[in-house]
Amino acid sequence: MFYYETHCHTSPVSRCARAGVEETLLFYRDAGYDGVFITNHFLDGNIALPENTPYQEGLDFYFSDYRKGLDFGKKMGLKVFFGVEHSYKGTDFLVYNLPESWYRAHPEIIGMKTSAMLSLMTASGALVVQAHPFREASYIDHVRLFPHCVQSAEVYNALQKDFFNSRAEEYVAAYGLIPFAGSDNHKAGGSPFYGGMASETPVIDEADFTRRVLEGKMQFFRRAREEMPFGR
Numbered sequence: 001m002f003y004y005e006t007h008c009h010t011s012p013v014s015r016c017a018r019a020g021v022e023e024t025l026l027f028y029r030d031a032g033y034d035g036v037f038i039t040n041h042f043l044d045g046n047i048a049l050p051e052n053t054p055y056q057e058g059l060d061f062y063f064s065d066y067r068k069g070l071d072f073g074k075k076m077g078l079k080v081f082f083g084v085e086h087s088y089k090g091t092d093f094l095v096y097n098l099p100e101s102w103y104r105a106h107p108e109i110i111g112m113k114t115s116a117m118l119s120l121m122t123a124s125g126a127l128v129v130q131a132h133p134f135r136e137a138s139y140i141d142h143v144r145l146f147p148h149c150v151q152s153a154e155v156y157n158a159l160q161k162d163f164f165n166s167r168a169e170e171y172v173a174a175y176g177l178i179p180f181a182g183s184d185n186h187k188a189g190g191s192p193f194y195g196g197m198a199s200e201t202p203v204i205d206e207a208d209f210t211r212r213v214l215e216g217k218m219q220f221f222r223r224a225r226e227e228m229p230f231g232r
Contacts, residue, residue: 007182032229035079045087
């Protein structure tokens with residue numbers, strides 16, 4: 001099997017991240033992962049930028065960690081892919097298979113109604129996954145679900161309690177969504193649990209990953225840190 005991290009934050013782009021790109025990718029290589037999606041918080045989330053930063057300038061900063069990761073990954077033999085985490089009042093969505101050029105061409109997504117934004121992304125070929133749908137926190141006033149605006153949801157998020165992940169499994173089953181998993185990693189090897197998606201053959205690119213997930217050709221996994229590196 002080939003193992004992929006689908007939900008990962010790096011510093012300095014994500015304000016909440018505690019590890020830089022190189023430290024993060026070195027951890028994943030040594031842990032036996034075959035690829036990593038860098039899914040930093042977008043301009044609508046916990047990004048390390050002033051709120052009044054112009055959109056295109058914000059994108060320059062936003063893509064900087066991914067570009068660094070792409071270059072470093074090639075040198076170390078680890079596949080690095082691009083993804084985005086969008087946020088609406090603590091409700092988060094992972095988006096795959098939309099390139100930088102798409103974001104450059106759609107500044108209107110900032111301030112757009114969440115359901116309309118997700119529909120636009122899906123119509124543009126994106127895979128949209130609701131992250132940790134039952135997460136609770138002091139800054140989240142209520143749980144929001146978007147079952148008709150996403151194709152998938154995380155049934156395993158390594159940072160969440162079993163109770164929240166179990167509710168997510170029930171939600172996905174009830175609405176016929178695709179089960180998904182990720183580590184939500186913010187600190188390289190500093191977490192006790194990890195997860196992601198696995199396939200029998202290597203993932204080529206973001207479009208290939210999207211197709212495989214939508215066709216049910218990838219499976220989610222969870223691992224404790226002491227269970228890595230993966231057996232082959």
